[in-house]
């Protein structure tokens with residue numbers, strides 16, 4: 089099920105799916121490509137369509153360990169007589185000569201000898217004292233033969249430009265003898281946290297200070313998304329510090345991702361600096377958590393711009409903003425084809441009162457032991473509470489101004505889709 093709709097009730101906030109669509113439509117896919125070995129290709133985006141250089145399978149071959157024979161030869165035997173075993177064909181053998189009133193001992197993957205039109209698995213065969221085979225059960229022409237080209241013919245499309253390579257698609261390329269592939273170059277993303285209260289983990293903390301968790305989280309998420317991360321560290325809550333960081337980001341990165349300082353307080357400078365150095369596409373999305381999400385650009389729109397995604401400071405708001413919004417933009421920049429979110433209905437195992445004006449993304453775990461999967465809260469739902477996020481298997485989306493009623497169905501978004 090693909091879910092691309094949500095009802096919202098706060099007019100000054102953008103609907104989550106509209107925001108997502110605007111991000112995707114604003115992205116200019118990068119042009120650069122590079123050749124990588126298959127070992128390095130996982131998660132990378134295919135730059136060109138790949139056509140099959142070979143038929144697959146390359147020859148008719150056996151799907152079973154057993155005996156290859158011609159049905160007519162077997163049917164022509166007198167009662168009580170078996171077929172002699174004339175050949176032995178292991179996988180990797182060349183195509184064997186014509187069978188003449190006999191059968192071949194054959195193994196899975198081995199080429200079918202000329203004249204044979206079926207393979208019978210060895211479990212259905214007995215061998216008499218003359219070394220002849222006798223078969224139990226009915227026989228059908230073509231049984232247990234994998235035909236040349238039945239999966240794909242030479243020249244057919246194997247993989248489309250824009251596909252993200254996974255283990256199976258890499259194996260598919262390898263199965264055709266291909267060992268390198270042309271992929272989009274990695275996006276360079278400048279990453280920064282803002283906030284005077286932030287300190288790096290590993291240091292002693294004074295009262296009121298907060299360890300910078302978001303930058304670690306986003307570093308992981310960007311790396312998972314195959315981006316090259318330019319980590320600009322913790323930036324103080326001042327326009328000057330932000331200007332300096334954005335200078336570096338503009339000079340060295342394709343995209344900027346920052347976290348914190350994007351809400352409405354006078355210590356929140358990201359939006360003002362962004363508007364001064366470039367422009368704002370939108371600020372504020374009707375989602376909980378993640379409301380103060382902002383999207384804009386640094387630079388002059390008439391020449392070269394660097395897109396900027398400003399995620400909220402609250403850690404779970406930052407995570408959700410990345411997964412539902414920022415990642416779609418990064419994928420579009422990488423030239424990835426598919427952008428639909430996957431969800432399916434599950435039953436809520438709990439009740440909860442409505443969130444005003446914003447769709448809520450509750451961090452849940454699924455209890456799959458019952459007949460229908462039931463979602464339970466993974467823990468506290470505050471946007472500062474990473475514990476539940478760390479245990480969650482997915483999000484239950486609850487439309488704005490809608491109570492959660494135990495036993496009713498809601499859209500469930502599995503988390504694994506955000507790591508693909």
Ligand SMILES: Nc1nc2c(c(=O)[nH]1)N[C@H]1C(S)=C(S)[C@@H](COP(=O)(O)OP(=O)(O)OC[C@H]3O[C@@H](n4cnc5c(N)ncnc54)[C@H](O)[C@@H]3O)O[C@H]1N2
Pocket residue numbers: 281282283285286298299300301302303347348349350351352353356377378379380399400401402403405471472
């Ligand atoms: N008057 C209003 N106040 C707030 C609103 C609002 O609409 N009106 N929105 C609230 C919502 S919703 C969110 S979400 C937060 C987001 O605010 P900012 O993006 O400006 O984030 P900060 O104020 O810098 O920090 C918020 C919170 O998160 C902690 N934080 C920040 N960065 C990090 C980090 N890198 N690692 C860990 N924790 C971080 C920070 O210490 C604060 O506790 O605004 C609400 N306020």
Ligand code: MOO
Pocket residue numbers: 375376377378379380400402404405406471472
């Ligand atoms: O969106 Mo905020 O993320 O609700 O705390």
